[in-house]
Amino acid sequence: MRERSVVAEQYATTDRLTQRIGIWGPGPDGIDPVIALRDAVIALEPHRVVEMGCGxxxxAAQVCRALPECDYLATDLSPAMVTATVATGATVRAMVASADTLPVADGWADVVIAAWMLYHVPDLDAVIAEAARVLTPGGTFFAVTNGDEHLATLLADAGSGPVRTQFSAENGAAVLGRRFSQVHRQDIRTEACFTDHAAATAYLATVDPDLAAGLPWFDGPRRDAGFTTIFTATGPLPMPGRGPQ
Ligand SMILES: C[S@@+](CC[C@H](N)C(=O)[O-])C[C@H]1O[C@@H](n2cnc3c(N)ncnc32)[C@H](O)[C@@H]1O
Structure with missing residues:
Protein backbone atom coordinates (compact mmCIF):
# COMPACT_ATOMS: atom_id res chain seq x y z
CA MET A 1 0.00 0.00 0.00
CA ARG A 2 1.27 3.44 -0.82
CA GLU A 3 0.66 6.83 0.75
CA ARG A 4 -2.59 8.49 -0.27
CA SER A 5 -0.65 11.41 -1.85
CA VAL A 6 1.38 9.01 -4.02
CA VAL A 7 -1.80 7.32 -5.22
CA ALA A 8 -3.39 10.73 -5.90
CA GLU A 9 -0.38 11.79 -7.97
CA GLN A 10 -0.38 8.49 -9.86
CA TYR A 11 -3.99 9.06 -10.97
CA ALA A 12 -4.07 12.87 -11.22
CA THR A 13 -4.42 12.40 -14.97
CA THR A 14 -5.54 9.39 -16.99
CA ASP A 15 -2.24 9.10 -18.90
CA ARG A 16 -0.42 6.52 -16.80
CA LEU A 17 -3.44 4.29 -16.31
CA THR A 18 -4.28 4.37 -20.02
CA GLN A 19 -0.70 3.49 -20.90
CA ARG A 20 -0.66 0.56 -18.49
CA ILE A 21 -4.00 -0.83 -19.65
CA GLY A 22 -2.79 -0.74 -23.28
CA ILE A 23 -0.10 -3.37 -22.94
CA TRP A 24 -2.32 -6.13 -21.52
CA GLY A 25 -3.98 -8.96 -23.35
CA PRO A 26 -5.22 -12.48 -22.70
CA GLY A 27 -2.74 -15.15 -21.64
CA PRO A 28 -2.46 -18.78 -22.82
CA ASP A 29 -6.11 -19.55 -21.94
CA GLY A 30 -7.39 -16.72 -24.16
CA ILE A 31 -9.33 -15.07 -21.34
CA ASP A 32 -9.24 -11.29 -20.89
CA PRO A 33 -10.08 -10.46 -17.26
CA VAL A 34 -11.77 -7.17 -18.20
CA ILE A 35 -14.12 -9.03 -20.55
CA ALA A 36 -14.65 -11.82 -18.02
CA LEU A 37 -15.59 -9.25 -15.37
CA ARG A 38 -17.88 -7.37 -17.75
CA ASP A 39 -19.68 -10.55 -18.76
CA ALA A 40 -20.07 -11.67 -15.13
CA VAL A 41 -21.64 -8.32 -14.16
CA ILE A 42 -23.96 -8.26 -17.19
CA ALA A 43 -25.06 -11.86 -16.57
CA LEU A 44 -26.52 -10.79 -13.21
CA GLU A 45 -28.66 -8.10 -14.92
CA PRO A 46 -28.31 -5.75 -11.95
CA HIS A 47 -30.62 -2.76 -11.49
CA ARG A 48 -28.15 -0.76 -9.41
CA VAL A 49 -24.36 -0.92 -9.54
CA VAL A 50 -21.72 0.98 -7.60
CA GLU A 51 -18.15 0.88 -8.87
CA MET A 52 -15.31 2.01 -6.62
CA GLY A 53 -12.16 3.35 -8.29
CA CYS A 54 -13.75 3.31 -11.77
CA GLY A 55 -10.67 4.75 -13.52
CA ALA A 60 -18.92 1.23 -16.66
CA ALA A 61 -19.44 2.21 -20.29
CA GLN A 62 -19.59 -1.40 -21.49
CA VAL A 63 -22.03 -2.49 -18.79
CA CYS A 64 -24.27 0.55 -19.35
CA ARG A 65 -24.38 -0.07 -23.09
CA ALA A 66 -25.44 -3.67 -22.48
CA LEU A 67 -27.90 -2.76 -19.69
CA PRO A 68 -29.33 0.69 -20.54
CA GLU A 69 -31.88 0.51 -17.69
CA CYS A 70 -29.19 -0.07 -15.06
CA ASP A 71 -28.54 2.77 -12.59
CA TYR A 72 -24.72 2.62 -12.58
CA LEU A 73 -22.85 4.90 -10.18
CA ALA A 74 -19.14 5.05 -10.99
CA THR A 75 -16.93 6.59 -8.29
CA ASP A 76 -13.27 7.47 -8.05
CA LEU A 77 -11.07 9.59 -5.82
CA SER A 78 -9.55 11.27 -8.88
CA PRO A 79 -11.56 14.06 -10.56
CA ALA A 80 -9.72 13.35 -13.84
CA MET A 81 -10.99 9.75 -13.81
CA VAL A 82 -14.53 10.91 -13.13
CA THR A 83 -14.31 13.38 -16.03
CA ALA A 84 -13.04 10.60 -18.31
CA THR A 85 -15.88 8.32 -17.22
CA VAL A 86 -18.47 11.00 -18.03
CA ALA A 87 -16.74 11.50 -21.39
CA THR A 88 -17.41 7.88 -22.38
CA GLY A 89 -20.91 9.14 -23.21
CA ALA A 90 -22.50 6.12 -21.58
CA THR A 91 -25.56 6.39 -19.34
CA VAL A 92 -23.39 6.25 -16.24
CA ARG A 93 -23.51 8.60 -13.27
CA ALA A 94 -19.94 9.42 -12.20
CA MET A 95 -18.88 11.06 -8.97
CA VAL A 96 -15.75 11.83 -6.98
CA ALA A 97 -15.94 9.68 -3.84
CA SER A 98 -13.61 7.77 -1.59
CA ALA A 99 -14.28 4.03 -1.54
CA ASP A 100 -14.76 4.07 2.24
CA THR A 101 -17.63 6.61 2.07
CA LEU A 102 -19.84 5.79 -0.89
CA PRO A 103 -22.67 8.27 -1.51
CA VAL A 104 -25.51 5.71 -1.40
CA ALA A 105 -27.83 4.34 1.28
CA ASP A 106 -27.45 0.97 3.01
CA GLY A 107 -28.55 -1.91 0.77
CA TRP A 108 -28.81 0.27 -2.37
CA ALA A 109 -26.80 -1.81 -4.86
CA ASP A 110 -27.26 -5.26 -6.39
CA VAL A 111 -23.62 -5.23 -7.46
CA VAL A 112 -20.52 -3.47 -6.14
CA ILE A 113 -17.28 -3.56 -8.15
CA ALA A 114 -13.71 -2.83 -7.07
CA ALA A 115 -11.38 -3.60 -10.00
CA TRP A 116 -7.63 -3.28 -9.45
CA MET A 117 -8.03 -0.71 -6.70
CA LEU A 118 -8.23 -2.42 -3.29
CA TYR A 119 -4.43 -2.60 -3.13
CA HIS A 120 -4.41 1.23 -3.03
CA VAL A 121 -6.84 2.04 -0.23
CA PRO A 122 -5.48 3.21 3.15
CA ASP A 123 -8.02 1.22 5.23
CA LEU A 124 -8.83 -2.01 3.42
CA ASP A 125 -11.27 -3.38 6.01
CA ALA A 126 -13.21 -0.10 6.00
CA VAL A 127 -13.62 -0.31 2.21
CA ILE A 128 -14.71 -3.97 2.29
CA ALA A 129 -17.19 -3.07 5.05
CA GLU A 130 -18.47 -0.21 2.90
CA ALA A 131 -19.07 -2.62 0.01
CA ALA A 132 -21.03 -4.89 2.35
CA ARG A 133 -23.02 -1.91 3.70
CA VAL A 134 -24.24 -0.70 0.32
CA LEU A 135 -25.13 -4.16 -1.04
CA THR A 136 -28.56 -5.73 -0.84
CA PRO A 137 -28.52 -8.96 1.23
CA GLY A 138 -28.55 -10.93 -2.04
CA GLY A 139 -26.00 -8.70 -3.73
CA THR A 140 -22.63 -9.50 -5.27
CA PHE A 141 -19.26 -7.87 -4.72
CA PHE A 142 -16.70 -8.27 -7.53
CA ALA A 143 -13.12 -7.55 -6.46
CA VAL A 144 -10.33 -7.91 -9.02
CA THR A 145 -6.63 -7.89 -8.29
CA ASN A 146 -3.29 -9.29 -9.38
CA GLY A 147 -1.16 -12.05 -7.89
CA ASP A 148 2.29 -11.89 -6.39
CA GLU A 149 3.71 -13.39 -9.60
CA HIS A 150 2.18 -10.70 -11.80
CA LEU A 151 4.92 -9.35 -14.11
CA ALA A 152 7.49 -11.07 -11.88
CA THR A 153 9.88 -11.70 -14.79
CA LEU A 154 9.95 -8.03 -15.83
CA LEU A 155 10.30 -6.87 -12.23
CA ALA A 156 13.14 -9.37 -11.64
CA ASP A 157 14.99 -8.07 -14.71
CA ALA A 158 14.52 -4.54 -13.35
CA GLY A 159 16.09 -5.65 -10.06
CA SER A 160 12.89 -5.89 -8.01
CA GLY A 161 11.11 -8.73 -6.27
CA PRO A 162 7.41 -9.45 -6.78
CA VAL A 163 5.05 -6.66 -5.78
CA ARG A 164 3.23 -7.87 -2.65
CA THR A 165 0.09 -5.97 -1.77
CA GLN A 166 -2.58 -5.87 0.96
CA PHE A 167 -5.17 -7.28 -1.48
CA SER A 168 -3.80 -9.88 -3.86
CA ALA A 169 -4.78 -13.14 -5.55
CA GLU A 170 -3.06 -14.87 -2.63
CA ASN A 171 -4.68 -13.07 0.32
CA GLY A 172 -7.91 -11.74 -1.23
CA ALA A 173 -10.16 -14.67 -0.26
CA ALA A 174 -9.19 -14.38 3.42
CA VAL A 175 -9.71 -10.59 3.38
CA LEU A 176 -13.17 -10.87 1.79
CA GLY A 177 -14.11 -13.77 4.04
CA ARG A 178 -14.12 -11.39 6.99
CA ARG A 179 -17.23 -9.63 5.56
CA PHE A 180 -18.84 -12.12 3.17
CA SER A 181 -20.09 -15.65 3.78
CA GLN A 182 -19.15 -16.98 0.31
CA VAL A 183 -16.13 -16.11 -1.78
CA HIS A 184 -15.45 -17.67 -5.21
CA ARG A 185 -12.47 -17.02 -7.42
CA GLN A 186 -11.51 -17.14 -11.08
CA ASP A 187 -7.76 -17.15 -11.71
CA ILE A 188 -6.77 -15.78 -15.11
CA ARG A 189 -3.36 -15.83 -16.75
CA THR A 190 -2.69 -12.69 -18.76
CA GLU A 191 0.17 -11.42 -20.90
CA ALA A 192 1.87 -8.07 -21.27
CA CYS A 193 3.34 -7.28 -24.68
CA PHE A 194 6.06 -4.64 -24.86
CA THR A 195 7.03 -3.63 -28.38
CA ASP A 196 10.58 -2.71 -27.32
CA HIS A 197 12.79 -1.64 -24.42
CA ALA A 198 11.37 1.89 -24.47
CA ALA A 199 7.83 0.54 -24.07
CA ALA A 200 8.85 -1.64 -21.12
CA THR A 201 10.71 1.17 -19.35
CA ALA A 202 7.82 3.55 -20.01
CA TYR A 203 5.48 1.05 -18.37
CA LEU A 204 7.74 0.62 -15.35
CA ALA A 205 8.10 4.40 -15.05
CA THR A 206 4.33 4.69 -14.58
CA VAL A 207 4.76 2.49 -11.49
CA ASP A 208 8.13 3.70 -10.18
CA PRO A 209 10.90 5.61 -12.06
CA ASP A 210 13.60 3.67 -10.16
CA LEU A 211 12.29 0.42 -11.63
CA ALA A 212 12.50 1.84 -15.14
CA ALA A 213 16.11 2.88 -14.61
CA GLY A 214 16.99 -0.66 -13.47
CA LEU A 215 15.79 -2.50 -16.58
CA PRO A 216 18.78 -3.69 -18.64
CA TRP A 217 18.76 -3.16 -22.41
CA PHE A 218 17.07 -5.82 -24.56
CA ASP A 219 16.51 -6.00 -28.32
CA GLY A 220 13.09 -6.32 -29.94
CA PRO A 221 9.77 -7.02 -28.24
CA ARG A 222 9.24 -8.98 -25.04
CA ARG A 223 6.28 -10.68 -23.42
CA ASP A 224 5.77 -11.17 -19.69
CA ALA A 225 3.18 -13.20 -17.88
CA GLY A 226 0.56 -11.60 -15.66
CA PHE A 227 -1.73 -13.16 -13.11
CA THR A 228 -5.16 -11.80 -12.18
CA THR A 229 -7.98 -13.07 -9.97
CA ILE A 230 -11.65 -12.09 -10.07
CA PHE A 231 -13.17 -12.66 -6.62
CA THR A 232 -16.95 -12.92 -6.39
CA ALA A 233 -18.19 -12.38 -2.83
CA THR A 234 -21.80 -12.88 -1.75
CA GLY A 235 -23.72 -13.03 1.52
CA PRO A 236 -22.62 -9.76 3.16
CA LEU A 237 -22.24 -10.41 6.89
CA PRO A 238 -23.81 -8.10 9.51
CA MET A 239 -21.66 -5.21 10.68
CA PRO A 240 -20.42 -5.75 14.22
CA GLY A 241 -22.76 -3.88 16.57
CA ARG A 242 -25.34 -3.07 13.87
CA GLY A 243 -27.48 -6.20 13.87
CA PRO A 244 -28.71 -7.87 10.70
CA GLN A 245 -28.64 -5.78 7.52
C1 LIG B 1 -5.35 0.79 -11.09
S1 LIG B 1 -6.62 1.98 -11.26
C2 LIG B 1 -7.97 0.94 -11.76
C3 LIG B 1 -9.05 1.70 -12.45
C4 LIG B 1 -10.18 0.85 -13.03
N1 LIG B 1 -10.89 0.16 -12.00
C5 LIG B 1 -9.66 -0.11 -14.06
O1 LIG B 1 -9.75 -1.32 -13.87
O2 LIG B 1 -9.15 0.35 -15.10
C6 LIG B 1 -7.06 2.41 -9.59
C7 LIG B 1 -8.13 3.48 -9.50
O3 LIG B 1 -8.57 3.56 -8.13
C8 LIG B 1 -8.69 4.93 -7.75
N2 LIG B 1 -8.53 5.01 -6.29
C9 LIG B 1 -7.41 4.83 -5.56
N3 LIG B 1 -7.68 4.93 -4.25
C10 LIG B 1 -9.01 5.18 -4.13
C11 LIG B 1 -9.90 5.35 -3.03
N4 LIG B 1 -9.46 5.31 -1.76
N5 LIG B 1 -11.20 5.60 -3.29
C12 LIG B 1 -11.66 5.65 -4.58
N6 LIG B 1 -10.86 5.46 -5.66
C13 LIG B 1 -9.56 5.22 -5.44
C14 LIG B 1 -7.61 5.64 -8.55
O4 LIG B 1 -7.85 7.03 -8.67
C15 LIG B 1 -7.65 4.89 -9.86
O5 LIG B 1 -8.56 5.47 -10.78
Missing part, protein backbone atom coordinates in the same frame (compact mmCIF):
# COMPACT_ATOMS: atom_id res chain seq x y z
CA UNK A 56 -11.41 5.87 -17.08
CA UNK A 57 -14.86 4.26 -17.04
CA UNK A 58 -14.16 1.46 -19.52
CA UNK A 59 -16.11 -1.16 -17.58
Missing amino acids: TGLL
Whole structure:
Protein backbone atom coordinates (compact mmCIF):
# COMPACT_ATOMS: atom_id res chain seq x y z
CA MET A 1 0.00 0.00 0.00
CA ARG A 2 1.27 3.44 -0.82
CA GLU A 3 0.66 6.83 0.75
CA ARG A 4 -2.59 8.49 -0.27
CA SER A 5 -0.65 11.41 -1.85
CA VAL A 6 1.38 9.01 -4.02
CA VAL A 7 -1.80 7.32 -5.22
CA ALA A 8 -3.39 10.73 -5.90
CA GLU A 9 -0.38 11.79 -7.97
CA GLN A 10 -0.38 8.49 -9.86
CA TYR A 11 -3.99 9.06 -10.97
CA ALA A 12 -4.07 12.87 -11.22
CA THR A 13 -4.42 12.40 -14.97
CA THR A 14 -5.54 9.39 -16.99
CA ASP A 15 -2.24 9.10 -18.90
CA ARG A 16 -0.42 6.52 -16.80
CA LEU A 17 -3.44 4.29 -16.31
CA THR A 18 -4.28 4.37 -20.02
CA GLN A 19 -0.70 3.49 -20.90
CA ARG A 20 -0.66 0.56 -18.49
CA ILE A 21 -4.00 -0.83 -19.65
CA GLY A 22 -2.79 -0.74 -23.28
CA ILE A 23 -0.10 -3.37 -22.94
CA TRP A 24 -2.32 -6.13 -21.52
CA GLY A 25 -3.98 -8.96 -23.35
CA PRO A 26 -5.22 -12.48 -22.70
CA GLY A 27 -2.74 -15.15 -21.64
CA PRO A 28 -2.46 -18.78 -22.82
CA ASP A 29 -6.11 -19.55 -21.94
CA GLY A 30 -7.39 -16.72 -24.16
CA ILE A 31 -9.33 -15.07 -21.34
CA ASP A 32 -9.24 -11.29 -20.89
CA PRO A 33 -10.08 -10.46 -17.26
CA VAL A 34 -11.77 -7.17 -18.20
CA ILE A 35 -14.12 -9.03 -20.55
CA ALA A 36 -14.65 -11.82 -18.02
CA LEU A 37 -15.59 -9.25 -15.37
CA ARG A 38 -17.88 -7.37 -17.75
CA ASP A 39 -19.68 -10.55 -18.76
CA ALA A 40 -20.07 -11.67 -15.13
CA VAL A 41 -21.64 -8.32 -14.16
CA ILE A 42 -23.96 -8.26 -17.19
CA ALA A 43 -25.06 -11.86 -16.57
CA LEU A 44 -26.52 -10.79 -13.21
CA GLU A 45 -28.66 -8.10 -14.92
CA PRO A 46 -28.31 -5.75 -11.95
CA HIS A 47 -30.62 -2.76 -11.49
CA ARG A 48 -28.15 -0.76 -9.41
CA VAL A 49 -24.36 -0.92 -9.54
CA VAL A 50 -21.72 0.98 -7.60
CA GLU A 51 -18.15 0.88 -8.87
CA MET A 52 -15.31 2.01 -6.62
CA GLY A 53 -12.16 3.35 -8.29
CA CYS A 54 -13.75 3.31 -11.77
CA GLY A 55 -10.67 4.75 -13.52
CA THR A 56 -11.41 5.87 -17.08
CA GLY A 57 -14.86 4.26 -17.04
CA LEU A 58 -14.16 1.46 -19.52
CA LEU A 59 -16.11 -1.16 -17.58
CA ALA A 60 -18.92 1.23 -16.66
CA ALA A 61 -19.44 2.21 -20.29
CA GLN A 62 -19.59 -1.40 -21.49
CA VAL A 63 -22.03 -2.49 -18.79
CA CYS A 64 -24.27 0.55 -19.35
CA ARG A 65 -24.38 -0.07 -23.09
CA ALA A 66 -25.44 -3.67 -22.48
CA LEU A 67 -27.90 -2.76 -19.69
CA PRO A 68 -29.33 0.69 -20.54
CA GLU A 69 -31.88 0.51 -17.69
CA CYS A 70 -29.19 -0.07 -15.06
CA ASP A 71 -28.54 2.77 -12.59
CA TYR A 72 -24.72 2.62 -12.58
CA LEU A 73 -22.85 4.90 -10.18
CA ALA A 74 -19.14 5.05 -10.99
CA THR A 75 -16.93 6.59 -8.29
CA ASP A 76 -13.27 7.47 -8.05
CA LEU A 77 -11.07 9.59 -5.82
CA SER A 78 -9.55 11.27 -8.88
CA PRO A 79 -11.56 14.06 -10.56
CA ALA A 80 -9.72 13.35 -13.84
CA MET A 81 -10.99 9.75 -13.81
CA VAL A 82 -14.53 10.91 -13.13
CA THR A 83 -14.31 13.38 -16.03
CA ALA A 84 -13.04 10.60 -18.31
CA THR A 85 -15.88 8.32 -17.22
CA VAL A 86 -18.47 11.00 -18.03
CA ALA A 87 -16.74 11.50 -21.39
CA THR A 88 -17.41 7.88 -22.38
CA GLY A 89 -20.91 9.14 -23.21
CA ALA A 90 -22.50 6.12 -21.58
CA THR A 91 -25.56 6.39 -19.34
CA VAL A 92 -23.39 6.25 -16.24
CA ARG A 93 -23.51 8.60 -13.27
CA ALA A 94 -19.94 9.42 -12.20
CA MET A 95 -18.88 11.06 -8.97
CA VAL A 96 -15.75 11.83 -6.98
CA ALA A 97 -15.94 9.68 -3.84
CA SER A 98 -13.61 7.77 -1.59
CA ALA A 99 -14.28 4.03 -1.54
CA ASP A 100 -14.76 4.07 2.24
CA THR A 101 -17.63 6.61 2.07
CA LEU A 102 -19.84 5.79 -0.89
CA PRO A 103 -22.67 8.27 -1.51
CA VAL A 104 -25.51 5.71 -1.40
CA ALA A 105 -27.83 4.34 1.28
CA ASP A 106 -27.45 0.97 3.01
CA GLY A 107 -28.55 -1.91 0.77
CA TRP A 108 -28.81 0.27 -2.37
CA ALA A 109 -26.80 -1.81 -4.86
CA ASP A 110 -27.26 -5.26 -6.39
CA VAL A 111 -23.62 -5.23 -7.46
CA VAL A 112 -20.52 -3.47 -6.14
CA ILE A 113 -17.28 -3.56 -8.15
CA ALA A 114 -13.71 -2.83 -7.07
CA ALA A 115 -11.38 -3.60 -10.00
CA TRP A 116 -7.63 -3.28 -9.45
CA MET A 117 -8.03 -0.71 -6.70
CA LEU A 118 -8.23 -2.42 -3.29
CA TYR A 119 -4.43 -2.60 -3.13
CA HIS A 120 -4.41 1.23 -3.03
CA VAL A 121 -6.84 2.04 -0.23
CA PRO A 122 -5.48 3.21 3.15
CA ASP A 123 -8.02 1.22 5.23
CA LEU A 124 -8.83 -2.01 3.42
CA ASP A 125 -11.27 -3.38 6.01
CA ALA A 126 -13.21 -0.10 6.00
CA VAL A 127 -13.62 -0.31 2.21
CA ILE A 128 -14.71 -3.97 2.29
CA ALA A 129 -17.19 -3.07 5.05
CA GLU A 130 -18.47 -0.21 2.90
CA ALA A 131 -19.07 -2.62 0.01
CA ALA A 132 -21.03 -4.89 2.35
CA ARG A 133 -23.02 -1.91 3.70
CA VAL A 134 -24.24 -0.70 0.32
CA LEU A 135 -25.13 -4.16 -1.04
CA THR A 136 -28.56 -5.73 -0.84
CA PRO A 137 -28.52 -8.96 1.23
CA GLY A 138 -28.55 -10.93 -2.04
CA GLY A 139 -26.00 -8.70 -3.73
CA THR A 140 -22.63 -9.50 -5.27
CA PHE A 141 -19.26 -7.87 -4.72
CA PHE A 142 -16.70 -8.27 -7.53
CA ALA A 143 -13.12 -7.55 -6.46
CA VAL A 144 -10.33 -7.91 -9.02
CA THR A 145 -6.63 -7.89 -8.29
CA ASN A 146 -3.29 -9.29 -9.38
CA GLY A 147 -1.16 -12.05 -7.89
CA ASP A 148 2.29 -11.89 -6.39
CA GLU A 149 3.71 -13.39 -9.60
CA HIS A 150 2.18 -10.70 -11.80
CA LEU A 151 4.92 -9.35 -14.11
CA ALA A 152 7.49 -11.07 -11.88
CA THR A 153 9.88 -11.70 -14.79
CA LEU A 154 9.95 -8.03 -15.83
CA LEU A 155 10.30 -6.87 -12.23
CA ALA A 156 13.14 -9.37 -11.64
CA ASP A 157 14.99 -8.07 -14.71
CA ALA A 158 14.52 -4.54 -13.35
CA GLY A 159 16.09 -5.65 -10.06
CA SER A 160 12.89 -5.89 -8.01
CA GLY A 161 11.11 -8.73 -6.27
CA PRO A 162 7.41 -9.45 -6.78
CA VAL A 163 5.05 -6.66 -5.78
CA ARG A 164 3.23 -7.87 -2.65
CA THR A 165 0.09 -5.97 -1.77
CA GLN A 166 -2.58 -5.87 0.96
CA PHE A 167 -5.17 -7.28 -1.48
CA SER A 168 -3.80 -9.88 -3.86
CA ALA A 169 -4.78 -13.14 -5.55
CA GLU A 170 -3.06 -14.87 -2.63
CA ASN A 171 -4.68 -13.07 0.32
CA GLY A 172 -7.91 -11.74 -1.23
CA ALA A 173 -10.16 -14.67 -0.26
CA ALA A 174 -9.19 -14.38 3.42
CA VAL A 175 -9.71 -10.59 3.38
CA LEU A 176 -13.17 -10.87 1.79
CA GLY A 177 -14.11 -13.77 4.04
CA ARG A 178 -14.12 -11.39 6.99
CA ARG A 179 -17.23 -9.63 5.56
CA PHE A 180 -18.84 -12.12 3.17
CA SER A 181 -20.09 -15.65 3.78
CA GLN A 182 -19.15 -16.98 0.31
CA VAL A 183 -16.13 -16.11 -1.78
CA HIS A 184 -15.45 -17.67 -5.21
CA ARG A 185 -12.47 -17.02 -7.42
CA GLN A 186 -11.51 -17.14 -11.08
CA ASP A 187 -7.76 -17.15 -11.71
CA ILE A 188 -6.77 -15.78 -15.11
CA ARG A 189 -3.36 -15.83 -16.75
CA THR A 190 -2.69 -12.69 -18.76
CA GLU A 191 0.17 -11.42 -20.90
CA ALA A 192 1.87 -8.07 -21.27
CA CYS A 193 3.34 -7.28 -24.68
CA PHE A 194 6.06 -4.64 -24.86
CA THR A 195 7.03 -3.63 -28.38
CA ASP A 196 10.58 -2.71 -27.32
CA HIS A 197 12.79 -1.64 -24.42
CA ALA A 198 11.37 1.89 -24.47
CA ALA A 199 7.83 0.54 -24.07
CA ALA A 200 8.85 -1.64 -21.12
CA THR A 201 10.71 1.17 -19.35
CA ALA A 202 7.82 3.55 -20.01
CA TYR A 203 5.48 1.05 -18.37
CA LEU A 204 7.74 0.62 -15.35
CA ALA A 205 8.10 4.40 -15.05
CA THR A 206 4.33 4.69 -14.58
CA VAL A 207 4.76 2.49 -11.49
CA ASP A 208 8.13 3.70 -10.18
CA PRO A 209 10.90 5.61 -12.06
CA ASP A 210 13.60 3.67 -10.16
CA LEU A 211 12.29 0.42 -11.63
CA ALA A 212 12.50 1.84 -15.14
CA ALA A 213 16.11 2.88 -14.61
CA GLY A 214 16.99 -0.66 -13.47
CA LEU A 215 15.79 -2.50 -16.58
CA PRO A 216 18.78 -3.69 -18.64
CA TRP A 217 18.76 -3.16 -22.41
CA PHE A 218 17.07 -5.82 -24.56
CA ASP A 219 16.51 -6.00 -28.32
CA GLY A 220 13.09 -6.32 -29.94
CA PRO A 221 9.77 -7.02 -28.24
CA ARG A 222 9.24 -8.98 -25.04
CA ARG A 223 6.28 -10.68 -23.42
CA ASP A 224 5.77 -11.17 -19.69
CA ALA A 225 3.18 -13.20 -17.88
CA GLY A 226 0.56 -11.60 -15.66
CA PHE A 227 -1.73 -13.16 -13.11
CA THR A 228 -5.16 -11.80 -12.18
CA THR A 229 -7.98 -13.07 -9.97
CA ILE A 230 -11.65 -12.09 -10.07
CA PHE A 231 -13.17 -12.66 -6.62
CA THR A 232 -16.95 -12.92 -6.39
CA ALA A 233 -18.19 -12.38 -2.83
CA THR A 234 -21.80 -12.88 -1.75
CA GLY A 235 -23.72 -13.03 1.52
CA PRO A 236 -22.62 -9.76 3.16
CA LEU A 237 -22.24 -10.41 6.89
CA PRO A 238 -23.81 -8.10 9.51
CA MET A 239 -21.66 -5.21 10.68
CA PRO A 240 -20.42 -5.75 14.22
CA GLY A 241 -22.76 -3.88 16.57
CA ARG A 242 -25.34 -3.07 13.87
CA GLY A 243 -27.48 -6.20 13.87
CA PRO A 244 -28.71 -7.87 10.70
CA GLN A 245 -28.64 -5.78 7.52
C1 LIG B 1 -5.35 0.79 -11.09
S1 LIG B 1 -6.62 1.98 -11.26
C2 LIG B 1 -7.97 0.94 -11.76
C3 LIG B 1 -9.05 1.70 -12.45
C4 LIG B 1 -10.18 0.85 -13.03
N1 LIG B 1 -10.89 0.16 -12.00
C5 LIG B 1 -9.66 -0.11 -14.06
O1 LIG B 1 -9.75 -1.32 -13.87
O2 LIG B 1 -9.15 0.35 -15.10
C6 LIG B 1 -7.06 2.41 -9.59
C7 LIG B 1 -8.13 3.48 -9.50
O3 LIG B 1 -8.57 3.56 -8.13
C8 LIG B 1 -8.69 4.93 -7.75
N2 LIG B 1 -8.53 5.01 -6.29
C9 LIG B 1 -7.41 4.83 -5.56
N3 LIG B 1 -7.68 4.93 -4.25
C10 LIG B 1 -9.01 5.18 -4.13
C11 LIG B 1 -9.90 5.35 -3.03
N4 LIG B 1 -9.46 5.31 -1.76
N5 LIG B 1 -11.20 5.60 -3.29
C12 LIG B 1 -11.66 5.65 -4.58
N6 LIG B 1 -10.86 5.46 -5.66
C13 LIG B 1 -9.56 5.22 -5.44
C14 LIG B 1 -7.61 5.64 -8.55
O4 LIG B 1 -7.85 7.03 -8.67
C15 LIG B 1 -7.65 4.89 -9.86
O5 LIG B 1 -8.56 5.47 -10.78
